[in-house]
Amino acid sequence: MADTSLSIIPVTGKADRKAFIELPYRLHAKDPNWVPPLRSDVAGTIDPKKNGWFSHAEAQLFIARRDGRVVGRISAHIDHLALEMPADQGFGPGTGFWGMFDAEDESIAKALIATAEDWLRDKGMTQALGPVSLSIWEEPGLLVRGHDHPPSVLMGHHPAEYQAWIEARGYAKAKSLLTYELDVTGAFPPLIQRIIASGAKNPRIRIREVDKSRFEQEAEVILAILNDAWSDNWGFVPLTQPEVDDVGKKLKPLVFEDLIRIAELDGEPVAFMVTLPDLNEALKPLNGSLFPFGWAKLLLWLRKPKARTARVPLMGVVKRLQSSRMASQLAFMMIEYIRRAAVSKYGATRGEIGWVLEDNQGMVAIADAIDSKINKEYVIYRKAL
Incomplete structure (x- = not known):
């Protein structure tokens, strides 16, 4: 029997966007392990201009209302670069996505996912992958372990219950993404x-810090290595310059030169590792808002951050060196040099690497070592549509 009190509408105006952004702050308020993102960051993510x-x-955003109250949300989206990727790498022609998913109960989840699927079908998509919010480079996947x-x-x-709700809609695992702690x-x-x-004695190898005064040029070096290093990976979609420019604006305050390293071999940049102090430790008490005093607390933290965790969200070695002893040596050197800085300067006691594809044998071997x-x-x- 249909739930006549439930309606799902596309997000069109300012009030709907605000409702879309606000919902998780109410739904997850009692979860001690949920970290409220800054509302301004969420607004930027869904804004085509930012x-x-x-x-x-x-993308099309949707909100669910029951008796006038917002009780769920979802995005349906198509990445045109993903459509151009080889199908054996996970995406390819006919691939659509949904994400930014939240629901009060399973019946709402069912209706939201069906709405996203209908939107994708209308656009000619033949399979749906999710949750991916919004880009594969942003927040891909549903947490199923480590709540x-x-x-x-x-x-x-x-929330743990989301797994059963999604699987009940006919979805099967396409890929697991893992994070490792140490x-x-x-x-x-x-x-x-x-x-x-041994690597430190090799005159061919130089592991250098990034130069923040040359931020744009350093970002170009890292982007070139990244798009080469990851190009054969499952789920790869090239990072574009507009994305790098916008992410750069967002993350520049978190760039600390001794936590991001570029490895050069015979003077050529061939590998990189990006490490960020865990901003979530500073964000959690702010409840998603910089006002009235959150901005001052965050600014003080960014000037001299102290974080228990240092996360490595991205690293890469150019394709021609992958599976070589040199690749693992460069990775271990960058990890060690960053580890020393993270402990001595930022007070880190814990590192986190990832995400890592479950079948990325090279990265899994490094994590194990x-x-x-x-x-x-x-x-x-x-799920096939």
Whole structure:
């Protein structure tokens, strides 16, 4: 029997956008491990003028109301670059997405997902993947393991019941994305230390800090390595310059030169590692708002951040070196040099690496070699339309 009190409408105006943004703050208020994002950041994510992803993508947001009260939300979206990717890499022709998903109960979840699927079908899509919010580079996947501790910066957190609600709609796992945590206060195993020491003596290798005064040029170097290094990975969609420009504006305050390294081989940049102090530790008490005093607290933290966790959201080695001993040596050197800085300067005691594709053997081997353990698992689901 249809729920006549439930209506799902497309987000069209300012009031609807505000309702879309506000819902999670009410739904997850009692979850001690949910970190409220800054409302201004969420508003920027869904604004085509502030998110470079929209230069190659389109999206429709929906909100669900029951008896006039907002009780759910979802996005349906198409990334036109994803449509151009090879189908054997996960996306390809006919691939649509949904994300930014929240619902009070399963009946609302069912109606929201069906609405997103209908929108994708109307656009000619033949399969739906989700949740992906909005870009694969933003917050992909549903948290299915690791609900007992908060996510680190730029990672999502979802109620455990969402897994059953999504799977009941006929969705099956397409891929798991893993994050690994490790104690960074102590030295790595002796074998890893010897590999690092050997690399330090190699005149062909230089591990350097980024130069924040050359922010745009350094971002170009990292982007070039990233798009080469990840190009054969499942779910890869090239990062574009408009995206990098907008993400750069957002993350520039979190760029600390000694936490981001570029590896050069014979003078050529061939690898990089980006590490961020865990901004979520500073954001959690602000409840998503910089006013009235949140902006001052955040500004003070950014001037001299102290964070228990340092997260590595991105790293890459150019394709021609992958699967070589040199690749792992460069990775271990960057990890170690950043580890030292994170502990001594930022007070970190814990590192987090990821996300990492579950079948990325090279990264999984590196994570295992430094005694890190899986702490969270995110699943991207797939369904034929």
